Amino acid sequence: MGTFLLDGYDPQGFYCELLRSPDNALLRDRLAAIPTADFKERVLGAEQALYNLGITFTVYSDKNAIDRILPFDAIPRVLSAAEWQHIERGVTQRVTALNLLLDDLYHEQKILRDGVIPADLVLGNSNFRPAMRGLAVRHKAYVNICGIDIIRDGQGTFRVLEDNARTPSGVSYVIENRHTMLRSFPDLLDGIGLRGIDDYGMQLGAAMREIAPVGCSDPQIVLLSPGVYNSAYFEHVFLAREMGVPLVEGRDLVVADDRVYMRTIGGPRRVDVIYRRINDDFLDPEAFRPDSQLGVAGLMRAYYRGNVALANAIGTGVADDKAVYAYMPRVIRYYLDEAPVLLNVETHICREKESLRYTLDRLDQLVVKPVGEAGGYGITIGPKASRAELDECRAKLLADPSNYVSQPCIDLSVAPTLVNGGVKPRHVDLRPFAITGSKTWVLPGGLTRVALREGSLIVNSSQGGGSKDTWVLG
């Protein structure tokens, strides 16, 4: 381990977020001048402060701990002004297209009639909600809060990996991480020209007011959470506080005459806008899963009558589906008549003959994914698969090509990360957050997740992922 933090750091041939950008020189020099031992000591202090906040790290193995968080890595990930401008434009474009797509799917369905997306892909999708057909959504903003997962490939090109248009989480970590850096490493940030991120709560609150039912001048907004045992409860608290609105659970709400009320000490009180952090399925036992204990009976009646606004709208899951993802570049062109600013990871849609042939010819080089599955199930990683696995994959592809897409293996970019044994390159991704009411606003930066295990590409917290503060310069 080096005496100074970056001594001997080697990105091992990957695209390094810290070393490749010339705009990072100042931070790089500052990091390089910090003795490793000092840095570690300050990290410990930062962790103690978070521990006192009830935030438990893996190092404290309390089996009863219900406050879980991504482990925090104190070496920030930096985006230059130019890089950020590119991402911001791309995210805004993508969110705009997602909302246009949803508005179309729940009204005229032109895109299906024009054959841009196969109709069965949408209409047969379990996330498509026929009850939303014809319902007016204010500003046609279905996806009010959107998190778009972006990776950077070996050439440094940003690419969208996934759209999260349902109830994306993680924004509280963005802001907590910044607060931790401000507390523990003020000297790193000093004078570096960092864009602020304290606006998120205000922007979110403003968007919630904009989507309130028509004629509602001073709407009562609430945040609906599944409760303290939800892994994102910490974030629900954070967002409710940032907006200054009540954090409610299903049992605090009641529907009467197709209107929503919350139970207060002064009796029932009208609710106009609900930022819900509960999936569609669990929102209303009358309309969706009857076994849901988390939802509010009758909520959908109130919603369909236009008496309450929900963020995000019902039925957004059809737009961020893996199957639809592959069509997003075409969706953008169809509605906006523009080239996509942010590229997809190159994706071959196997229901299309040419793509199927391309995939079958290069099975040993590609990642083949079923479109219906979530969480990495059923994926075949060509370069790592055995002969038998490739044969099995080939058979499945031929039997049901529509169920598969294929993508090249991508070398994710890396960032220097403090792990046991010193500072090593670890793979990172980026989830910027966009808020949409009457228009779209993107929080500068976003959540940088880092795969803490050596060689791992998986940044999810359940799989040994952590997070970094994300700095946007200029």
Next chain:
Amino acid sequence: MDNPLLARYAECIFWLARSVERAENLARILEVNETFSRDRSGSHNWLSIVQLNTDEEAFFAKHRAASAENVIRFYLTDADNPTSIVSAVTNARENARTLRPLVSTEMWVQLNITYNRMISINPGELAPGNLSQLLTEIKEACQTFTGITEGTFYRDQAWCFYRLGRYIERADQTTRLLDNKYYILTKGAGTDAPLEVGQWHAVLRSASGYHAFRRVHSSDLTPARVAAFLLFNPAFPRSVHLCLREVQNALTELKSRYALRSGNDVAEGLDQLRAILGARTIEQVIAGGLHEFIDFIQRYLIAITIRLSTAFFGHEPEPEGAEQGYLGFPPVAYSSQIQS
């Protein structure tokens, strides 16, 4: 601005305040007992704490004898015992977790620090000679929380429910402390029994009332005067009288500032209790039985809590006929009996 307060939050803040107050007072009670255990007669009376909390059944299911060690562990670190300090602190923290949108970050952090301290107590800290220091630390942790709350908690309806919880619990705990020690120190003898002056000092000190008492009574420390001080003194912050006045202030504020009339029922019950307290001298109380009087006050406090639950926390009203015993205000017949 009018910030609506969820019924569930009102209940959580009420119990958060009660739990912290309870932890502090339990520490006080254990501390005074630790002091007593070193008196020259060598009597320990740890059993009385078990009796005080009506925990005989739960305690003896776990322990054969009410030894100092067993009782201290039961009330300090036994997470399975719902009346232990660690349970009170845990309860406070869980309520605070729900209340995170309302409470200040500093309040939350202080509870976390206290909780983390509680679950890391090692057996050596419970040993004689160390225990007192630990109890002082717990007491101070609770006081720190109270101070942080005073300095950072937003003053709206939630603040009223915080005060309701704090003062109802404090009134209850003061009666428990008095009940326990009065019984032990006067049992088998009248009020003119030889006075263990040092022990009465300890009772007052455990309630942080020794010097205050001296300002009122520069001489003549008698059990009756100590009891009167803890029950009726209008200026001592832990007296039942003062606590009930604070409860009334909080209720009045809910009604006048926030136009919440559903508390009328609670206020009515509280008025009755204050009237009963105000109409008695300590001599009358002792003649009728101090323990019985204290039991009466405790039952009233339980009934007030139940009425609060119905009025504000969204609980269903108690069924008809349940207004007996612990579920309702004690029958009027009982209060007139005390008068005689």
